[in-house]
Amino acid sequence: MFTIGFKPYAYVGDTITCDVDGFTATATIYRDDTSDMPDQRDDGFWPSRDPKAAGYVLPENFEAEHAKAERVMAAWKNDEWFFCGVAVTVAKNDVQLTEEYGFALWGVDCNYPDSDNAYLLEVANQLLSESLDKARETLRKLCNPLVASLASYVSGDDGNLPRRDFLFAVATRILDDLKIEHGLQ
Numbered sequence: 001m002f003t004i005g006f007k008p009y010a011y012v013g014d015t016i017t018c019d020v021d022g023f024t025a026t027a028t029i030y031r032d033d034t035s036d037m038p039d040q041r042d043d044g045f046w047p048s049r050d051p052k053a054a055g056y057v058l059p060e061n062f063e064a065e066h067a068k069a070e071r072v073m074a075a076w077k078n079d080e081w082f083f084c085g086v087a088v089t090v091a092k093n094d095v096q097l098t099e100e101y102g103f104a105l106w107g108v109d110c111n112y113p114d115s116d117n118a119y120l121l122e123v124a125n126q127l128l129s130e131s132l133d134k135a136r137e138t139l140r141k142l143c144n145p146l147v148a149s150l151a152s153y154v155s156g157d158d159g160n161l162p163r164r165d166f167l168f169a170v171a172t173r174i175l176d177d178l179k180i181e182h183g184l185q
Contacts, residue, residue, distance in 0.1 A: 001128065002027060005121030010110055012084070016124060019163040023097075023135055025090050027124035032083040032106050041083075041107070045069060072113050086120055088127040088133035097135035103127045139173055 002018045002025070012031045017024055026136065039045040044054035047065035056064045075081055086106035090097050105123050 001122045002121055006117045008116045010084075010117050010120065016121070018128075020128070020132060023090050023092050023132060025088055025128055025131065027086055027088045027120075027127070029110060029120065030085040030087060030101075030104075032108075034083055034086050034107065036083075038072060039069075042087045081109065081113065081115075084108050084110040084120075086127070088124055088131045090131050092135070092139060097138040098131050102134065103131040139166045 001020070002016050004016060005031065006014055006016055006027075010029055012029055014029045015026050017026045019025075034041075044056075046055050046069055047057040047062055048055040049059060049062055050056060072081075083106070085101070085104050085106040086108055087101050088098075089100060089103075105127065108120065110117065110120065110124055
């Protein structure tokens, strides 16, 4: 689990990492390439006095909510905040086992006014479990041929083979020792 979040003011390319069961997970911030402005993406962005409208606010809150929306749009136009994607990749011994954008959520607010970016940490942790599962699956696919190969070499005269989990552990250790070149998936 990621425990240390992104900085309160984050930049494209910022990362956080955590180690889980011998795997290293990295969450990275990418700029979402949408050109939509916040008021084009959110039907209720601008406050409204109309109770049937998506942006309805109580009449006594209208002025404050409208001022807030104006401040948020001004910050957007000044490039002080942006929509981003948070993508989680998983590696073992510097070998990336998941695709760069295979586990990502897009359209997330980054540096939103009066925000500390804590939500980016939540997103990273939501993506972590599935990305670890995929990394384990990829590692198994890499190890299975080694397990089969090892089994043919280590079977005794009596035909008994060591347990598969032992062979898998040996194959994993061989891959660790070889430090497979980046890019194998």
